[in-house]
Amino acid sequence: EDQVTQSPEALRLQEGESSSLNCSYTVSGLRGLFWYRQDPGKGPEFLFTLYSAGEEKEKERLKATLTKKESFLHITAPKPEDSATYLCAVQARGAGNTPLVFGKGTRLSVIA
Amino acid sequence: DTGVSQNPRHKITKRGQNVTFRCDPISEHNRLYWYRQTLGQGPEFLTYFQNEAQLEKSRLLSDRFSAERPKGSFSTLEIQRTEQGDSAMYLCASSLKSGNTIYFGEGSWLTVV
Numbered sequence: 678e679d680q681v682t683q684s685p686e687a688l689r690l691q692e693g694e695s696s697s698l699n700c701s702y703t704v705s706g707l708r709g710l711f712w713y714r715q716d717p718g719k720g721p722e723f724l725f726t727l728y729s730a731g732e733e734k735e736k737e738r739l740k741a742t743l744t745k746k747e748s749f750l751h752i753t754a755p756k757p758e759d760s761a762t763y764l765c766a767v768q769a770r771g772a773g774n775t776p777l778v779f780g781k782g783t784r785l786s787v788i789a
Numbered sequence: 790d791t792g793v794s795q796n797p798r799h800k801i802t803k804r805g806q807n808v809t810f811r812c813d814p815i816s817e818h819n820r821l822y823w824y825r826q827t828l829g830q831g832p833e834f835l836t837y838f839q840n841e842a843q844l845e846k847s848r849l850l851s852d853r854f855s856a857e858r859p860k861g862s863f864s865t866l867e868i869q870r871t872e873q874g875d876s877a878m879y880l881c882a883s884s885l886k887s888g889n890t891i892y893f894g895e896g897s898w899l900t901v902v
Contacts, residue, residue: 681831709889720793720880720893721832737820764831772818776845777891779831 678770679704681780689754691776695719698783700765711777712741713764721764724750755787756775791815793894795881801869801900810897814883821864822891823856824880825849832880832893838864839886863881871901 682701690696702710709728713721725734727743734741738759740751750763762784766777793811802808814821819840824832835854836846837863840861850856853871858864868875 682814696793713893714838718896718898720795720882723890723892726889766831772845774837774839775833776847777823777832779833781829781831 679778681706681765681767683763683780683783684767685756686781687784687786689714689788690752692787693752693754693789694753695753697752698763698785699767700748700750700766700780702708702748702765702776703746703747704769706769708768708770708775710743711737711766711768712748712750712768713766713781724763737760752785756783757787757789760785760787762763793867793881793883793892794895795879795897797897798895799898799900800877801902803893804873804901806869807869808871808899809865810879810881810899812864812881812894814863814881818883818892819861819886820881820884820891822862822884823866824882824893826878826880826896827876835866855860861876868899871899873901875899876901 678701684699712724715721725741730745742749762782764782766779769775820830822837823835826832838858853869856866880896882891882893
């Protein structure tokens with residue numbers, strides 16, 4: 678069974694204090710690994726898709742990396758507006774379109 | 790903005806009543822998904838459509854749940870005889886057949902009292 682484990686569950690940072698969120702996964706052949714941002718009471722907002730080990734993607738203060746067993750979301754010099762829950766999901770290879778399997782997320786709080 | 794649209798955004802209903810949620814996907818997206826999310830958890834897959842065909846259903850989708858996408862455009866998710874355990878946010882998402890990125894709507898909150 679495909680599984681995603683995110684750590685830590687919650688993270689509190691001072692503004693400007695860089696850190697990383699972890700997403701460990703087991704999947705029967707990875708089609709893609711996805712990162713989403715979710716604000717309270719709203720739907721997940723797409724950030725990145727990673728397809729193969731060694732791939733990296735960046736967007737503003739966020740950088741996502743991928744290995745064969747885990748992905749990291751690095752946050753450089755975060756600002757209070759980066760406070761949100763960050764969700765990781767995997768999609769397995771399959772004959773059709775396999776559904777995303779999500780982790781429980783990391784709740785990030787950035788304090789000014 | 791032509792993102793995924795869901796309504797109603799919030800619904801409070803008494804146990805035993807039926808509720809229906811509607812989802813309008815991004816235009817030209819032929820894949821449509823329903824997920825459910827409870828507090829402190831990630832979204833869980835319920836079902837998905839390619840055009841009007843319902844191609845996969847999770848075991849989470851009990852007989853009280855039914856989803857349709859009659860013309861391959863908007864979709865409805867109906868929950869019959871609601872139970873308190875059905876209280877959750879119901880998320881709709883869509884994607885292009887040829888693409889991998891799945892875009893979510895803002896969700897429909899259901900509270901069963």
